[in-house]
Amino acid sequence: xxxxxxxxxxxxxxxxxxxxxxxxxxxxxxxxxxxxxxxxxxxxxxxxxxxxxxxxxxxxxxxxxxxxxxxxxxxxxxxxxxxxxxxxxxxxxxxxxxxxxxxxxxxxxxxxxxxxxxxxxxxxxxxxxxx
Numbered sequence: 001x002x003x004x005x006x007x008x009x010x011x012x013x014x015x016x017x018x019x020x021x022x023x024x025x026x027x028x029x030x031x032x033x034x035x036x037x038x039x040x041x042x043x044x045x046x047x048x049x050x051x052x053x054x055x056x057x058x059x060x061x062x063x064x065x066x067x068x069x070x071x072x073x074x075x076x077x078x079x080x081x082x083x084x085x086x087x088x089x090x091x092x093x094x095x096x097x098x099x100x101x102x103x104x105x106x107x108x109x110x111x112x113x114x115x116x117x118x119x120x121x122x123x124x125x126x127x128x129x130x131x
């Protein structure tokens with residue numbers, strides 16, 4: 001994007017952070033603000049359905065416990081994870097489940113829908129930065 005003098009200026013996207021907790025592990029997932037609630041809602045839906053899976057190997061799933069606008073980490077052991085990286089990992093984990101009884105495809109479809117939306121968001125953001 002150009003300013004009035006012809007030089008480049010970059011627009012920082014508005015991001016939100018979804019706080020995921022599993023036992024004593026905490027993870028921050030950075031999401032576009034417009035999509036953070038979708039990750040929280042997907043997490044709640046997966047938790048509602050995960051107990052219905054009958055496969056021997058079911059992914060371990062953290063709980064989305066909060067969303068926030070800013071994160072300043074003071075613990076070097078914690079990291080901020082890209083939303084796209086997180087959803088790609090989630091998709092791989094659920095795609096690997098050998099489920100026989102439960103219609104797993106419905107959960108995978110929801111995961112893949114958010115995955116596609118994030119991919120499109122990042123493509124549009126990158127195009128906007130370089131055009």
